[in-house]
Amino acid sequence: MKKNTKLIFALLFVVFFSNIFAGLKGKTYTVTITGSVTNKPVTFTVYIPENYDTSTDRYPVVCHLHGVGGTYAGNQIVTVPSSLELAISSGLAGPMIIIFPDGYDDSSWADSYDGAIMPETNIIKEIIPYVDNTYRTINSSDKRFVTGFSMGGFGAAKFITKYPDYFRAAVIYDGALLSWNELKTKVSSTKMFNLNENYFNNFSPWFNLRINAAILKSKISVRQTVGAMQGQNINFRDSLVTYNITHEYVETTCDHNLNCLIEQGGQDNWKFITACMTNTSDILQYKEKRLSVHPNPAFDFIHVSGYYGKARIYNIFGQTYWEGIISENGKIDISSLTSGLYFLQTNNKVGKFLKE
Numbered sequence: 001m002k003k004n005t006k007l008i009f010a011l012l013f014v015v016f017f018s019n020i021f022a023g024l025k026g027k028t029y030t031v032t033i034t035g036s037v038t039n040k041p042v043t044f045t046v047y048i049p050e051n052y053d054t055s056t057d058r059y060p061v062v063c064h065l066h067g068v069g070g071t072y073a074g075n076q077i078v079t080v081p082s083s084l085e086l087a088i089s090s091g092l093a094g095p096m097i098i099i100f101p102d103g104y105d106d107s108s109w110a111d112s113y114d115g116a117i118m119p120e121t122n123i124i125k126e127i128i129p130y131v132d133n134t135y136r137t138i139n140s141s142d143k144r145f146v147t148g149f150s151m152g153g154f155g156a157a158k159f160i161t162k163y164p165d166y167f168r169a170a171v172i173y174d175g176a177l178l179s180w181n182e183l184k185t186k187v188s189s190t191k192m193f194n195l196n197e198n199y200f201n202n203f204s205p206w207f208n209l210r211i212n213a214a215i216l217k218s219k220i221s222v223r224q225t226v227g228a229m230q231g232q233n234i235n236f237r238d239s240l241v242t243y244n245i246t247h248e249y250v251e252t253t254c255d256h257n258l259n260c261l262i263e264q265g266g267q268d269n270w271k272f273i274t275a276c277m278t279n280t281s282d283i284l285q286y287k288e289k290r291l292s293v294h295p296n297p298a299f300d301f302i303h304v305s306g307y308y309g310k311a312r313i314y315n316i317f318g319q320t321y322w323e324g325i326i327s328e329n330g331k332i333d334i335s336s337l338t339s340g341l342y343f344l345q346t347n348n349k350v351g352k353f354l355k356e
Contacts, residue, residue: 025050025085026095028077035118035126042122043102044072047081048135049088049095051338058136060143060277060317062098063123063159063167065109065152067176067258072102076149076258083262087270091297091341091354094274094316097135101127106188108178109148109155110203113194119155120203124163138317143277147171147269149258150229154178157205157236160220161212169221169276171269173261174254177232179206206239213243221246223272225265227254248272274316293344297354304330304344304351311346313337 024047032043049059064080066072077100087093103109104117111118132139146167148156153175160170180197183189193200201207209216222240226233230251240247250268254260292305304311304326313322313334321337326346334342337355344351 024078024081026052026081028081030073031130033126033130035122036129037121037125038118040118042126044122044127045077045100046131046135047077047098047100049097050085051095052136055338056136057095057319057338058138058317059095059097060145060273061128061131061137062096062145062147062273063128064098064100065146065148065155066100066103067148067150067152068106070103070105070152072100074100076100079259079262080147083266084270087267088340090267091352092267092274093270094340096273097131097137099127099131103151103155106151106186106191108151108183108188108192108203109158110192110200112192113196113199120159123159124166128166141166142168143317145169145171145273145276147173148175149173149261150176150256154205157222158203158208160222161205161208161216162203164212164216164219167220169223169273171272172222172224172233172236173258173265174227174229174256175224175233175236176229177205177236180204182232205236209239209243209245213245217244217246221248221272221276223248223269224250225261225269226251227261228256277317293351293353296352297356298334299356300333300335302332302334302344302353304332309346311344313342313344315343316341 026047026049028045028047030045032041035042064076066074066076081098084093084096088095101119101123103119107117107119109119111120131137144167146156146159153172154177156170156172157175157177160167180200184195189195222245224233224237237247237249250265252261252264254264293302309326311326312320314320326332334355339355341354
């Protein structure tokens with residue numbers, strides 16, 4: 001009877017996740033490469049957005065890191081893209097490529113002292129170069145982001161503080177932001193760091209925040225969405241304040257659960273990422289300079305009220321899709337644009353619209 005119960009549960013599990021995957025507009029792929037540094041197989045999942053195959057657009061990249069016990073193919077490869085697609089449909093974000101590396105169960109996203117597992121090297125020296133060379137990414141640090149849950153939150157904090165030339169911002173979902181004194185009692189400390197604090201410091205967000213503070217305050221931003229692990233996250237927030245790092249801190253009613261954290265904070269996190277990748281203040285301050293653009297959402301045409309003259313339409317990444325003169329009737333043909341969020345800029349005003 002127990003075997004039958006387990007079989008039924010397994011079948012229900014497969015059906016449940018198959019239905020979720022069917023709901024994604026984008027696509028996910030499992031990719032295995034031979035690491036150019038480690039010379040070992042490196043496996044990860046890639047999500048590409050809707051219309052990728054039929055467009056020539058380039059996209060920002062988000063690297064999402066799983067928690068202890070996770071893999072490159074866990075539930076996050078569904079929930080994270082689903083959250084992004086909801087943000088796109090709500091006009092809060094544009095399409096992005098998401099990569100899901102393997103943290104080898106319980107690595108703290110560090111390279112082990114004996115070189116047996118190398119998730120940091122995998123990401124920085126093998127996966128990111130491969131993705132940039134294989135997919136139509138915007139190969140620029142200000143269009144690359146790192147997010148993570150629990151152990152992955154520790155990893156996201158590590159990567160953003162250690163590699164500000166690789167990542168623009170980090171989103172930490174209830175990060176397990178352990179200090180050395182907290183981590184050294186874990187079994188993984190022996191496996192990964194050989195109980196050596198100096199070796200651990202190479203991968204510690206606390207250590208890297210301190211030694212790189214001068215450059216970090218001018219280059220990065222951090223957002224924390226916090227559930228059960230308030231103590232560690234409050235301490236990290238206070239350290240960000242001490243070093244004058246741009247940050248946002250939000251507490252939720254969630255336990256230590258990624259699905260809940262995404263449900264309560266995911267949309268604001270995509271909005272945060274979108275604002276970080278914008279080199280101007282258009283997204284954050286567009287309401288102060290707003291044009292009247294209608295209908296909104298639009299399909300074939302938009303109409304602009306209150307202005308005629310030179311203008312341009314661009315996406316959230318600053319890429320120009322149309323430049324021309326708005327006539328007195330204010331009508332602009334947008335039928336050739338792909339679905340997403342766009343901005344209409346005149347000489348001194350910015351309007352926003354969603355293309356269906």
